[in-house]
Amino acid sequence: MYARIAGTGSYLPERILTNAELETLVDTSDQWIRDRTGIAERRIAAEGQTTCDLAEQAALRAMEAAGVKPADIDLLIVGTTTPDLVFPSTACLLQHRLGLGDCGAFDINAACSGFIYALSTADQFIRAGTARTALVVGAETLTRMLDWGDRSTCVLFGDGAGAAVLVADEQPGILSTHIHANGGYADLLGTDVGVSKGFKAEERGGVRVSMRGNEVFKVAVNTLGRIVDETLAANQMQKSDIDWLIPHQANLRIIKATARKLQMSMEQVIVTVDRHGNTSAASVPLALDEAIRSGRVKRGERLLLEAFGGGFTWGAALIAY
Ligand code: COA
Numbered sequence: 001m002y003a004r005i006a007g008t009g010s011y012l013p014e015r016i017l018t019n020a021e022l023e024t025l026v027d028t029s030d031q032w033i034r035d036r037t038g039i040a041e042r043r044i045a046a047e048g049q050t051t052c053d054l055a056e057q058a059a060l061r062a063m064e065a066a067g068v069k070p071a072d073i074d075l076l077i078v079g080t081t082t083p084d085l086v087f088p089s090t091a092c093l094l095q096h097r098l099g100l101g102d103c104g105a106f107d108i109n110a111a112c113s114g115f116i117y118a119l120s121t122a123d124q125f126i127r128a129g130t131a132r133t134a135l136v137v138g139a140e141t142l143t144r145m146l147d148w149g150d151r152s153t154c155v156l157f158g159d160g161a162g163a164a165v166l167v168a169d170e171q172p173g174i175l176s177t178h179i180h181a182n183g184g185y186a187d188l189l190g191t192d193v194g195v196s197k198g199f200k201a202e203e204r205g206g207v208r209v210s211m212r213g214n215e216v217f218k219v220a221v222n223t224l225g226r227i228v229d230e231t232l233a234a235n236q237m238q239k240s241d242i243d244w245l246i247p248h249q250a251n252l253r254i255i256k257a258t259a260r261k262l263q264m265s266m267e268q269v270i271v272t273v274d275r276h277g278n279t280s281a282a283s284v285p286l287a288l289d290e291a292i293r294s295g296r297v298k299r300g301e302r303l304l305l306e307a308f309g310g311g312f313t314w315g316a317a318l319i320a321y
Pocket of ligand 1 (some may be wrong): 032216
């Protein structure tokens, strides 16, 4: 039994924040941001608009595309690092909004790899026969945790959500998923506040993302190269067997390095980072949905999804779409 992608959906908040506007906040330039990251603009959630609000719109679109009703869904997983609340989980809030009944619903926090982790988990449930129709979401409002005075991070991130409905099918389907983590890199990317450690916002400047970007960059490029090799080897495939690379959208230079590793032309790579920035767990499903809805990715093609994020976490999924 395989988990097949029956439909995808995504949602972006309306407000666009351009590089030109960031020039008025910090000592940066449109040119620097474009050259170093490939980002031109990103979306920012409206005041009061939460991760669950974004997730709901993406999920509704995915369910409509898949032609499934709320009652059909028997598993809901949300990848997010920016839940509405500490608890209930965003998945529980979303389950209620969508009227899904009492299916299992939980969040996964794997930072930018959250959607790949969620997809991998749902795939195991479907392969094991314990779920037949899973809704998998990646949704974030990461701009809520940015220090708008820190030019090394505030120019990078955006908000959004993406979703996919997976159905059990004898035809492939997700061919394999691969997830990894190494907590030894926690100092390079993360926050130093939390529930148990204490927020103490006044002492630590609030919940802020801190990052040693240059070091993250190097580890990301190496690690993504390795996960591509691992995924191809697990499926006894060659680089030329992949039709599309749908990567995490953190930085165009990281995306290009992975494409080079796969000997793929940029024509075969889905890029949204220019318009979305890094939307963390939402970035891969946003790119996947755009690729499918634009008609670029077609049924029968092979897709390689990959992501890398805080933790560090990383993962990949090979999909016969
Ligand atoms: N505008 C202008 N200058 C900036 C800047 C900005 N927004 N941010 C940093 N700089 C400056 C730095 O202060 C530094 O100046 P200095 O040389 O005077 O010290 C210079 O630019 C180079 O900084 P560096 O960090 O070496 O640049 P970089 O080429 O590595 O690019 C990133 C920075 C953040 C774009 C890049 O490292 C990156 O994308 N890293 C990965 C981040 C990532 O993907 N994180 C999420 C993983 S999921």
